[in-house]
Amino acid sequence: MTIRVLHVGLGPIGCAVARQVTARKGFRIVGAVDIDPHLGGRDVGVIADIGRPLRIKVTADLRKTVKATKPDIAVLCTSSSLKEVMPQLEELLELRVPVISTTEELAYPAMHNRRLAKHIDELARKAKVAVLGTGVNPGFMMDALPIALTAACEHVNRVEVRRVQDARSRRLAFQQKIGAGLTKEQFDRQVATGQVRHVGFTESIQMIADALGWTLTRITDDVRPWIAEEDVESELLAVDSGYVCGISQEGVGYIGDEVKIRLQLDAYLGARESYDSVLIDGSPRIYSKVHGGIHGDVATASITVNAIPLVINAPPGLRTMRDMPLPSFFGAR
């Protein structure tokens, strides 16, 4: 049985998902929607750099495209913000289409989004389909994976996750997103307006806390710049010493004054070692490290594609990576 996939949003992540969907067995792209007028009418194969036309043209009309293409799943990659994707989610659920999305705030309903999450859950149950927000982070490296590791513990005091990434090998948009090349003042302004920030720490922290049965009293999420100590350059960008070369973001979940969960993301040009580590401070103490780290864009697209069959088979409602069956690679040729 071939899974009929509708793409909603063909930015870098949407395109990466489309490439994988095309390359894997068991899937077929049947439609694509994007509000960008530059994309309208163009072939998905060309936009997503698939190397051949797919004879699927991008449209701007979600409703019409769903009705014409009858997708088994919609892949929603338009925004990090739950509020921003709400109209698209509502429309898809009204049309009874299961949804998988890389919207970071959908990965787990954080406190400030509880009302929206409840609304989505109700719509999904009514439509008898599942909705899942996923990706490598949030969705895996800083929540699902550390949560799974705690299964080996008889008690857990604290969970610490650290991702260190040398951003030189990442795409330009990512290098810009982490503020590379800005002055400290420009960086601080972009942090204030929310332009420079990884979205999802609050969601990951909440997911871990709920899994472990912890009632947190406070969650913090702070962004600081990495300042280049010497000139550093990627193939795409050069940063002089004294300028910002990346981001250091720390999210902490407290019970009272006690740090129970600490997530740290250091993404900057010139990091000496890339890795993703998890420390479960408990019994037994578990220190796990992915040497070299996991490439964010590829992994987010991979997890999204791999979770599609899980979403199609999941019970109706807003699901999370916590209550899904074990994810795994899907689509061997």
Added chain:
Amino acid sequence: MTIRVLHVGLGPIGCAVARQVTARKGFRIVGAVDIDPHLGGRDVGVIADIGRPLRIKVTADLRKTVKATKPDIAVLCTSSSLKEVMPQLEELLELRVPVISTTEELAYPAMHNRRLAKHIDELARKAKVAVLGTGVNPGFMMDALPIALTAACEHVNRVEVRRVQDARSRRLAFQQKIGAGLTKEQFDRQVATGQVRHVGFTESIQMIADALGWTLTRITDDVRPWIAEEDVESELLAVDSGYVCGISQEGVGYIGDEVKIRLQLDAYLGARESYDSVLIDGSPRIYSKVHGGIHGDVATASITVNAIPLVINAPPGLRTMRDMPLPSFFGAR
């Protein structure tokens, strides 16, 4: 709501589970059964070294104890062999008790156990309860965890898992189980009779293959001795140079001549570094390492206790760690 736990089997693992069940919030031991006449009539708290009597006496009569105690779950820790636990499983399912078990061969139905597994699945569905085999290995480190890591991949060529354990810190029964102190000839005889062997490689290999959609053509499972190159001793055992100090077991899953899955367990007195590593040879390539490794006995008991609520809430039938929701620590005080 307190989960009422019935223990079936109070060997080292059964006792470790009983200790955790007692220490955690949300559980109560309501009964215990063991066929060992030395244990009959004695208090579980004393046998499991809990430090206080639990006023629960070990009985030899499973049926009577189930009827008297009305457990929500049975924890079955009696044997590695599926065939050997069948009578106990059949009785528990006839009495409609959900079962979680550390029986290695129950962790995943391997080819030679397919008929028994189908029978258990039918009984469980009829009883409207779930049955799960789990533990750290099989059940987690060499199957569920590597499977979960493949979720970040767009394709997977090969999966390699390696556990290296310095057995000096393990219990005497474990040190003996891996053949420490034997001559090479004694070791080979014990391998031939199945006394020296980790049970579960075939199960883990099959679980990974099924998760990835691979049809293996052959599975091998070979045991070799580690010979001490110099005198080595633990607190419990001394092994002279030239004698066996542990085990090196390798399981391989092939498609044709191609190695697709390789599991290697090296457990011996004097291993310089203990670790559990996973290599996903794919895109991206993922190399993950748990430094120091995860202590087998504690982790097996932990995973068993942590999975109890999942089993109680699972759909009826024979379940595996592959189709359960994400496991996590359960029972925070």
